[in-house]
Amino acid sequence: MPRSVQGGRTVEGGSVRYRSRSVGDIERASRAERVRASYHRHLAKLGIVLGAIAVLLACAAVLYFSSVFSIDEVKVEGVEHLTQSDLQALVSVPEGETLLRVDTKAIEDSLLRDAWVKSVSCNRIFPHTLQIVVTERTVAAVVEVPTSDAKSTQPWAISSDGMWLMAIPDQDTQLGQSLNQRIYDDAQNALHITDVPYGTSAETGTKCTDENVNNALAIVSGMTTDLANQVKT
Structure with missing residues (x-):
């Protein structure tokens, strides 16, 4: 009998059988x-x-x-000892710079090169403001450092962490007139460390390595506010 296969069906004659x-x-x-x-x-x-x-x-x-977020204002906060000219020398924001392109790391590194600057952070305040927040060192004491000829002393501002901040010139000199008045106010109110051994060297932006000065600085830092207000030298 003839049969054929169609899809899943097998056809034999007139009957259809499905394959499972x-x-x-x-x-x-x-x-x-x-x-x-x-x-x-x-x-x-x-x-x-x-x-x-x-x-x-x-x-x-x-x-x-684009210039969508161009820097139209630079706000510097926390600065008390640096002058405007100091800041202009340390902080450089190219004309036409934007908040997206500005190199904040370079600005921070530049400021940190100044002995007065302890820490700094740059914040982008959209749409057009760059905020620079500075934490300055303070004058913990004024050290009377002997000059090289041992005939006189030079007052040096030093911070609580032993950083030589700067030699303090006479306020009446041209250099003294160019400094921030706050430096002289702090120096006047700070304790003075005297009788420093000859040969003690001081350099702006370096840590003090003289044991005598560091010992005296530790005593100054350990004084209570009441005692510090009574002791001047």
């Missing part, structure tokens, strides 16, 4: 279909994410090279 598929075949086919569907969904999500990232990068590049 195993449960395992059906499950494998269904699992494969789910995997393909999941793969396509993940590809679609990945495409959306990559597209969004590309748009954000393009926008960031446009803002970075």
Whole structure:
């Protein structure tokens, strides 16, 4: 008797017989279909994410090279001993610079080169302000350092952490007139360390290595406020 196969059916004469598929075949086919569907969904999500990232990068590049966030104001806070000319020499913001392009690390490093500056941070305040917050060292004492000829002494301001801040010139000199008045106010009110051994050297921006001075400074730093107000030397 003639027969033929059509799809999943076997036809013999006028009767039709269906061939059965195993449960395992059906499950494998269904699992494969789910995997393909999941793969396509993940590809679609990945495409959306990559597209969004590309748009954000393009926008960031446009803002970075544009003048949208140009620096129109530089605010310096916490400065009490540096003069305006000191700050201009230490802080340089090129004309046309923006908050996105400004090198804040370079500004901080430049300020930290000054002995008065203990720490500094630069903050971008959008849309147009660069804020520079400075923490200065204070005058813990004035040390009478012998001159090289041992005939006189030179007063030096020193901080509580042993940093030589500066030699204090006579206020009536041209150099003295150019300094911040706060330096002389602090020097007048600070305790003075005298009888420093000949050969003691002081250099602005370096830590004191003289044991005698450091011992005296430790005593000064350990005084209570009441005692410090009574002792001058």
